[in-house]
Amino acid sequence: MRGSKWGRPYYGGGMNFSDHQIGIYAQGMFTDQRPEITTNLAKLEEQAAATLTPEALGYIVASAGSGSTAQANRDAFDSWRIAPRMLRSAAERDHGATILGTQAPAPLMIAPVGIQTLAHPDGELATVRAAAALGVPYIHSTQASHSFEQVAEAGGDSPRWYQLYWPTDESVLLSFLARAKDTGFTTLVLTLDTTLLGWRPADLDRGYLPFLANLGIENYLSDPAFQAGLEQPVDANPIAAAMHWAQMFPNPGLNWSQLAFLRQHWDGPIVLKGICTVGDARSALEHGVDGIVVSNHGGRQIDGARASLDALPDIVDAVGDRLTVLFDSGVRTGADMAKALALGADAVLLGRPFLYGLALGGQAGVEHVLRCILAEFDLVTSLSGHTGAAELGRESVVRA
Ligand SMILES: Cc1cc2nc3c(=O)[nH]c(=O)nc-3n(C[C@H](O)[C@H](O)[C@H](O)COP(=O)(O)O)c2cc1C
Numbered sequence: 001m002r003g004s005k006w007g008r009p010y011y012g013g014g015m016n017f018s019d020h021q022i023g024i025y026a027q028g029m030f031t032d033q034r035p036e037i038t039t040n041l042a043k044l045e046e047q048a049a050a051t052l053t054p055e056a057l058g059y060i061v062a063s064a065g066s067g068s069t070a071q072a073n074r075d076a077f078d079s080w081r082i083a084p085r086m087l088r089s090a091a092e093r094d095h096g097a098t099i100l101g102t103q104a105p106a107p108l109m110i111a112p113v114g115i116q117t118l119a120h121p122d123g124e125l126a127t128v129r130a131a132a133a134l135g136v137p138y139i140h141s142t143q144a145s146h147s148f149e150q151v152a153e154a155g156g157d158s159p160r161w162y163q164l165y166w167p168t169d170e171s172v173l174l175s176f177l178a179r180a181k182d183t184g185f186t187t188l189v190l191t192l193d194t195t196l197l198g199w200r201p202a203d204l205d206r207g208y209l210p211f212l213a214n215l216g217i218e219n220y221l222s223d224p225a226f227q228a229g230l231e232q233p234v235d236a237n238p239i240a241a242a243m244h245w246a247q248m249f250p251n252p253g254l255n256w257s258q259l260a261f262l263r264q265h266w267d268g269p270i271v272l273k274g275i276c277t278v279g280d281a282r283s284a285l286e287h288g289v290d291g292i293v294v295s296n297h298g299g300r301q302i303d304g305a306r307a308s309l310d311a312l313p314d315i316v317d318a319v320g321d322r323l324t325v326l327f328d329s330g331v332r333t334g335a336d337m338a339k340a341l342a343l344g345a346d347a348v349l350l351g352r353p354f355l356y357g358l359a360l361g362g363q364a365g366v367e368h369v370l371r372c373i374l375a376e377f378d379l380v381t382s383l384s385g386h387t388g389a390a391e392l393g394r395e396s397v398v399r400a
């Protein structure tokens with residue numbers, strides 16, 4: 001990737017993604033200090049599990065019901081194999097991507113994840129700083145433990161999108177949109193698949209709902225429109241504040257006709273997250289949105305839903321030439337990222353793996369995970385004969 005425009009900003013001194021690998025070897029050889037966090041991305045969960053409380057672990061790792069959809073997400077990745085091509089001059093590489101006007105060093109973004117203080121006290125602030133250090137776009141969850149304003153301050157002028165959970169209180173909705181815009185979040189991601197929380201036995205068996213301890217509702221608690229609906233200030237009655245949130249979060253009545261309202265009140269790109277069928281992808285197109293995220297929420301919502309990766313190729317065939325198609329659910333490694341891109345995703349959202357990095361090392365831990373995945377992606381794509389992410393296509397993979 002000599003001369004790559006993306007090389008310098010991410011590692012300083014002209015280092016490139018795969019130089020990270022050399023750096024890790026050098027660390028071990030010359031200082032006898034091996035990385036404290038594993039480079040085996042598939043093993044991160046195991047390592048992180050040891051640092052988390054049972055409640056946090058249950059909330060983060062566990063999925064809906066029996067976990068069959070989370071498992072299906074992984075099985076779907078294993079059902080595709082990379083078909084490497086040789087002798088194709090891959091010395092100069094550029095994985096740079098522009099995703100709905102947002103520039104990124106590679107087609108990778110940080111998925112919106114709520115309550116990141118469950119993983120580490122610095123929560124979203126550590127994550128957005130890590131994302132900023134590498135130029136990876138960050139998506140701020142409505143259910144974050146830090147507010148729009150705090151995340152914007154920590155992230156500086158780094159690329160940031162906002163993920164909306166549509167509250168049933170319209171004044172709060174409008175206030176969220178205004179605050180997101182004022183604090184520099186450029187694209188709106190509306191999540192469709194979590195109008196109600198899924199059936200999650202790991203939390204139910206513990207009677208664990210973090211929001212009741214006012215965790216993960218900082219955007220609300222800091223919101224003037226939300227506060228106006230409380231009889232007492234948040235500090236005077238935190239439980240009443242949590243209950244007020246619990247009344248406006250569930251929104252199973254949400255429907256396609258409401259998207260026009262969003263368009264009226266948001267002037268940037270709009271992306272719908274949680275699309276799993278060709279029919280809904282076509283509806284998204286008809287309703288004039290700019291992009292979709294093919295996702296089953298990491299298997300956390302409908303136990304028994306199909307694997308997100310299995311839904312991807314048909315959706316790309318149906319709308320990929322007219323909509324930006326993003327993907328998540330089950331991505332664990334740089335090779336997984338390559339497979340999803342080969343099957344037509346324009347970019348991939350990273351979910352649980354960055355949270356494991358956060359749990360293991362705060363900002364440095366998230367940076368480690370991002371560097372590892374980007375380095376592995378660079379190695380896998382170049383070793384298989386590609387000079388950039390944009391060259392990946394259906395011919396790059398075969399059914400196992
Ligand atoms: C702990 C946790 C919290 C999440 N919170 C949100 C959220 O607030 N908003 C959202 O749209 N998706 C949320 N997600 C889903 C992620 O954005 C993403 O779809 C999912 O993690 C992808 O699956 P993966 O973890 O298997 O990669 C959450 C996921 C996890 C693990």
Ligand SMILES: O=C(O)C(=O)c1ccccc1
Binds near residue numbers: 300
């Ligand atoms: O846990 C989740 O997956 C999620 O999306 C969520 C929903 C509501 C509050 C916090 C997180």
